Amino acid sequence: MQAMLAARDLACRRGERLLFRGLSLSLSPGEACHVAGPNGIGKTSLIRILAGLLRPFHGSVECRASTALLDERHALDPQVPLDRALAFWSELDGSGAALMEAHRERLGLAELADVPVRYLSTGQRKRAALARLLGQRAPVWLLDEPLNGLDTAGTELVETLIGEHRAAGGTCIVASHQPIRLAQATRLEIADFTA
């Protein structure tokens, strides 16, 4: 099977520090990868390199499908009611309002549609960002600390969503220092690639 996302011999330098080198990975449809490691080791940098937002110091990334990114910055306008903030992205992504409402419902945000984003709690914002992620319908998911701020039910929901996404032929890379249950996922310790 052809890889959806492949990275070869990646090295990442931030300032004067070489964070990791010689890192390769390849993901086919349905596969998932858990990027693990302590804070500051380069998990976020790896995700951003894979998303094409950061240039690798060495190596190359090849991606055959559209990617969706979920990180600490949710890109939802703080002053705007939640449904309008999400509508901006869903209209850009071409997913319908009905679909977005279903996602909001699923993520437990149904009653928050009229609440400005800045009044939402950390966990609610994370759930809103997950709704944006679902609305994008991209085959490759890049998730940077998706469990931060979520309660137990939220954590389980994320695990379920990732499972469904993989069952539908998507791939997923999760960078997290927390344990996350992913069936048959490869585990990538960045510590193995530090210089």
Add this chain to the structure above:
Amino acid sequence: MIGRLLLRDCMLLMPGGRRGGALLPLLFFLAVAMLYPFAVGPDAPLLARTGGGVIWVAALLAAILPLDRLIAPDLEEGVFDQLAVRGVAEELAIAVRMLAHWLSFAPLLLLAALPAAALLGLEQETLRTVLLGLLAGTPGLAAIGVLIAALTASLRSGAALAGLLLIPLSVPILIFGAGALARPDGGGLAFAAAISLLLVAVTPFAAGAAIRAARES
């Protein structure tokens, strides 16, 4: 897609928009026009001679008042990252932002120039030159605002640098735009329009590069 981006940017920047304080440039502009005669005294010929220049300086400052709201919030919130993941070039996002910024202050400013001209006792002919000059120059002022906002968005002491960058960038437009008042042959206006065009053409690329550079830092 461009329409959707423009709609969002306009909603954020327009008077009564969600990032607030969007009427401030207009009020600031009128306040300068109102206070200037009090400051220099009731000398009608002097006011009529210098009033056009005052309107220009007020317009320039009004254009850069919303500087900190133009780029920095979206950079912090990761909006440009999400757009990039979706294949929207930073240059396009900036070009749209520039248009939205122009729409948010220039038409109102042109309207406000009428009462301002009355307050300063400008003659019909001068007012015409000022309005034409502003029409030619405000796109350039909008471009300067977006460019400076993008260059300083990721810096801690951005505000100080913004002031320093503003002076050299805005001097050419002011020289020719306000200079047209002294030489009513249209040459100054044409030069102001040309500089405006150049700034509008360069800004998306320069500001786009600035946003990409901010990611690497």
